[in-house]
Amino acid sequence: MTLTLSPPSATAPPLQPQGWLRYLSFSTDHKVIGLQYLVCGFIFYLVGGALAGAIRTELLTPISDFLPRETYNEVLTLHGTVMIFLWIVPVVNGAFGNYLIPFYVGARDMAFPRLNAVAFWLIPPAGLLLISSYFIASAAQSGWTAYPPLSLTTPATGQIIWILSVLLLGGSSIFGGINFIATILKLRRPGLKLMQMPMYCWAMLGTSILVVLSTPVLAGTLVLLSFDIIAHTGFFNPSLGGNAVVYQHLFWFYSHPAVYIMVLPAFGLVSEILPVHARKPLFGYTTMVYSIMGIVFLGLIVWAHHMFTSGTPPWMRLFFTIATSFIAVPTGIKFFNWLATLWGGKIALNSAMLFSCGFILNFVFGGITGVALAQVPFDIHVHDTYFVVGHFHYIVYGGTVFVIFASIYHWYPKVTGRMLNEPLGRLHFLLTFVGFNLCFAPQHWMGLNGMPRRVAEYDPQFELINQVSSVGALLMAVSTLPFLVNVILSAFRGEPAGDNPWNALTPEWLTSSPPPVENWHGEAPLVHEPYGYGVEPGSLSLAATSGRDLWSAGDPERKP
Amino acid sequence: MRIPAAILTLLAGMALVLTGLWVGQNINLLPEDASLNAPVYDELFKVLFSIGTILLIGIAGLIVYSLVRFRRVNGDQGDGVAIEGNLPLEILWTAIPAVVVLFVGIYSYDIYDRMGGMAPLNDHSMHAMHSDAGDSRTWAGISPVAMEASTGEPPLPVDVTAMQFAFIFHYPDAGITAGELHVPVGQPVALTMKANDVIHAFWVPQFRLKQDVIPGQPTLLSFTATKPGRYPIVCAELCGPYHGGMRSTVVVEEPQTFADWVAQNSPAASPDAPTAVQS
Ligand code: HEM
Ligand SMILES: [Cu+2]
Numbered sequence: 001m002t003l004t005l006s007p008p009s010a011t012a013p014p015l016q017p018q019g020w021l022r023y024l025s026f027s028t029d030h031k032v033i034g035l036q037y038l039v040c041g042f043i044f045y046l047v048g049g050a051l052a053g054a055i056r057t058e059l060l061t062p063i064s065d066f067l068p069r070e071t072y073n074e075v076l077t078l079h080g081t082v083m084i085f086l087w088i089v090p091v092v093n094g095a096f097g098n099y100l101i102p103f104y105v106g107a108r109d110m111a112f113p114r115l116n117a118v119a120f121w122l123i124p125p126a127g128l129l130l131i132s133s134y135f136i137a138s139a140a141q142s143g144w145t146a147y148p149p150l151s152l153t154t155p156a157t158g159q160i161i162w163i164l165s166v167l168l169l170g171g172s173s174i175f176g177g178i179n180f181i182a183t184i185l186k187l188r189r190p191g192l193k194l195m196q197m198p199m200y201c202w203a204m205l206g207t208s209i210l211v212v213l214s215t216p217v218l219a220g221t222l223v224l225l226s227f228d229i230i231a232h233t234g235f236f237n238p239s240l241g242g243n244a245v246v247y248q249h250l251f252w253f254y255s256h257p258a259v260y261i262m263v264l265p266a267f268g269l270v271s272e273i274l275p276v277h278a279r280k281p282l283f284g285y286t287t288m289v290y291s292i293m294g295i296v297f298l299g300l301i302v303w304a305h306h307m308f309t310s311g312t313p314p315w316m317r318l319f320f321t322i323a324t325s326f327i328a329v330p331t332g333i334k335f336f337n338w339l340a341t342l343w344g345g346k347i348a349l350n351s352a353m354l355f356s357c358g359f360i361l362n363f364v365f366g367g368i369t370g371v372a373l374a375q376v377p378f379d380i381h382v383h384d385t386y387f388v389v390g391h392f393h394y395i396v397y398g399g400t401v402f403v404i405f406a407s408i409y410h411w412y413p414k415v416t417g418r419m420l421n422e423p424l425g426r427l428h429f430l431l432t433f434v435g436f437n438l439c440f441a442p443q444h445w446m447g448l449n450g451m452p453r454r455v456a457e458y459d460p461q462f463e464l465i466n467q468v469s470s471v472g473a474l475l476m477a478v479s480t481l482p483f484l485v486n487v488i489l490s491a492f493r494g495e496p497a498g499d500n501p502w503n504a505l506t507p508e509w510l511t512s513s514p515p516p517v518e519n520w521h522g523e524a525p526l527v528h529e530p531y532g533y534g535v536e537p538g539s540l541s542l543a544a545t546s547g548r549d550l551w552s553a554g555d556p557e558r559k560p
Numbered sequence: 561m562r563i564p565a566a567i568l569t570l571l572a573g574m575a576l577v578l579t580g581l582w583v584g585q586n587i588n589l590l591p592e593d594a595s596l597n598a599p600v601y602d603e604l605f606k607v608l609f610s611i612g613t614i615l616l617i618g619i620a621g622l623i624v625y626s627l628v629r630f631r632r633v634n635g636d637q638g639d640g641v642a643i644e645g646n647l648p649l650e651i652l653w654t655a656i657p658a659v660v661v662l663f664v665g666i667y668s669y670d671i672y673d674r675m676g677g678m679a680p681l682n683d684h685s686m687h688a689m690h691s692d693a694g695d696s697r698t699w700a701g702i703s704p705v706a707m708e709a710s711t712g713e714p715p716l717p718v719d720v721t722a723m724q725f726a727f728i729f730h731y732p733d734a735g736i737t738a739g740e741l742h743v744p745v746g747q748p749v750a751l752t753m754k755a756n757d758v759i760h761a762f763w764v765p766q767f768r769l770k771q772d773v774i775p776g777q778p779t780l781l782s783f784t785a786t787k788p789g790r791y792p793i794v795c796a797e798l799c800g801p802y803h804g805g806m807r808s809t810v811v812v813e814e815p816q817t818f819a820d821w822v823a824q825n826s827p828a829a830s831p832d833a834p835t836a837v838q839s
């Protein structure tokens with residue numbers, strides 16, 4: 001290891017802009033880049049949310065009366081693309097990954113800091129490009145899945161810009177993935193073993209493997225699709241001898257793993273948050289690690305469960321049903337381990353904990369509908385209906401977005417040195433939880449009873465229930481307000497947090513808040529037991545101790 | 561004397577299972593069933609609904625209980641107990657879900673088989689149906705062979721063309737072309753579907769059947785309607801601006817009414833037209 005361990009010299013002129021300006025610069029500091037991802041992602045989240053508002057407004061009535069039909073499809077496509085590629089993926093991977101991973105492995109930055117900055121700076125132009133397509137020509141209209149032949153026949157300019165933008169975002173994601181793998185495997189502080197890393201490192205390792213293996217397939221597929229559009233080749237065009245189903249295979253070969261790219265990091269973040277606020281070790285570290293790797297492996301061989309109605313041969317349906325169902329096993333292990341982490345703890349019912357528990361509830365719901373969807377006969381009825389819309393929002397919103405909020409409540413004191421306001425945080429949780437369930441739970445019923453997805457007009461029997469769903473969406477929009485107020489005001493007025501307000505043991509808390517450039521003054525701490533909370537069972541002094549003081553600068557006697 | 565925790569847990573578990581079973585059997589979330597395979601589907605749905613309810617209530621209960629029972633009381637700065645794992649317990653909760661999903665997978669395979677989804681495609685009864693296809697790549701949602709096997713009647717062939725933004729139904733035997741699908745109750749129907757432009761999907765919620773109609777690959781889908789009535793046919797795959805309006809109706813009629821409909825609509829109302837109906 002050739003890390004500079006001495007603190008940066010105070011006399012050297014700063015190489016990079018200081019103060020708030022560095023957040024607009026090509027900074028190579030992993031913490032700056034992490035925050036750039038987070039804020040940029042959140043701005044796109046607001047854009048995506050506004051688009052969702054337009055969708056829910058259109059669906060207040062059974063007829064198409066709010067937006068022109070073409071515009072509705074553009075809005076729908078933009079909403080999906082923005083939320084997935086500009087909000088969830090960059091935030092759970094880029095934002096928290098960049099901020100936390102170097103701390104967790106005891107490094108002063110990511111392995112490739114410049115590549116890291118490049119990866120971030122691909123995102124704003126790609127996002128602007130995508131949104132500008134709406135104003136330049138017309139945005140893509142074929143959904144975030146862009147199935148041909150529809151994507152070959154809708155206006156070409158919008159579809160091409162969509163492809164370009166997704167290619168850029170995919171590139172950014174691959175750069176990030178390479179960087180995480182290199183950092184986790186190669187920049188670990190001497191003495192830190194793999195099985196001593198905080199769980200989020202494992203989650204990011206697994207996720208990055210998925211990113212590196214599957215995103216190039218998406219890129220190749222989209223390039224072929226663009227040839228079909230521009231050069232009139234016939235890869236996916238049946239009227240030129242191509243095959244439209246091949247596109248679906250290639251697309252889902254990326255896009256099913258993509259759902260784990262969106263959720264595995266969230267699993268990792270929750271594994272960091274729960275032990276701290278329940279004051280207990282993370283239950284079952286080793287099985288957690290193996291289940292992450294199990295999910296990575298299984299996640300690569302289940303893609304055709306999105307194509308059960310596409311005319312796949314019977315053996316394929318059987319194989320993908322069984323493989324998909326089995327993902328529930330490693331996923332289940334993680335959930336039981338979290339429940340066991342809570343059990344017997346001293347749980348602080350703060351916003352971070354509430355959002356984490358909300359996540360567990362919502363995700364279990366989404367996992368149950370997921371296993372149902374994996375059964376071919378079940379899926380044949382509800383595929384491409386609002387049931388599926390309900391399912392994946394329970395997963396991506398109820399799962400990942402809840403975890404993003406939990407993480408913001410948890411790490412805000414570290415990033416800013418100030419606490420967030422708790423009552424506002426709980427109000428935020430309450431509004432989000434109620435709004436979310438009101439919006440998405442009824443959608444399962446709609447799907448079962450005959451409402452297809454991606455429609456601007458529908459059977460009038462679904463009017464009332466769609467209005468209920470829209471009210472839920474409104475509540476979700478409103479819930480953002482206390483959050484924004486809280487985050488902005490607390491940055492200036494919040495109660496000073498101190499370095500370690502939660503008495504946590506993971507390395508990011510063992511430095512000042514906010515942390516200095518290069519993370520620690522002096523040597524990086526070596527944390528062998530990131531979850532060493534708790535008193536030995538049977539010990540009587542339950543209230544006396546608070547966290548075993550297990551970190552030290554390289555205590556050699558600690559066993560793994 | 562307090563009641564031992566083990567007994568309370570056991571009782572709670574039994575109550576949970578009973579609640580799940582009751583919910584699965586008694587809460588109906590599905591629309592009317594109107595085809596032979598709809599009740600089969602509903603059977604699977606009930607089982608999944610019960611298992612899902614048990615899991616969801618169980619886990620939600622555990623979380624709420626933990627949050628209340630183990631919440632930090634004011635002023636307590638201490639830690640919980642340092643339990644880092646319990647291998648037998650972890651093996652248990654790996655094994656139980658594995659058995660459950662294996663059961664669900666095999667059971668749903670059986671259901672799918674009973675719906676006709678696993679039946680072979682190429683059978684003698686096929687040549688009548690897609691004389692025009694001549695394509696070696698024909699795909700099936702539910703094969704007509706299976707339907708014939710379950711009702712003992714030869715299927716009524718109908719050609720379906722999906723296009724932006726309508727379904728067109730053609731009865732090759734009677735020479736009728738219509739915008740609504742008329743079928744007799746109780747007789748299997750074999751749809752040979754093709755799409756002209758983009759991918760569409762043929763969905764009848766009351767039949768619990770859906771099949772994508774993909775350009776370049778003729779697809780078969782069969783069903784047997786069981787209740788007379790009018791049911792919506794919905795396009796379920798995004799196919800353009802008017803996707804939401806791409807709907808039609810399947811009219812399930814008594815055999816006699818259907819025969820009359822065929823007779824009235826046959827182009828050259830020739831006396832032999834109704835032979836399409838073999839009932
Ligand atoms: C227990 C785990 C899960 C299982 C068994 C499962 C199963 C499925 C199945 C079978 C479908 C296809 C439904 C259809 O289109 O007919 C589906 C759709 C979907 N799932 Fe899941 N899922 C699981 C977890 C997840 C996770 C973790 C995510 C994301 C973080 C996710 C996101 C999605 C999305 C986005 C779709 C819809 C894609 C589209 O058509 O646009 N699911 N899921
Ligand atoms: Cu999937």
Ligand SMILES: [Cu+2]
Nearest residue numbers: 760795799806
């Ligand atoms: Cu259509």
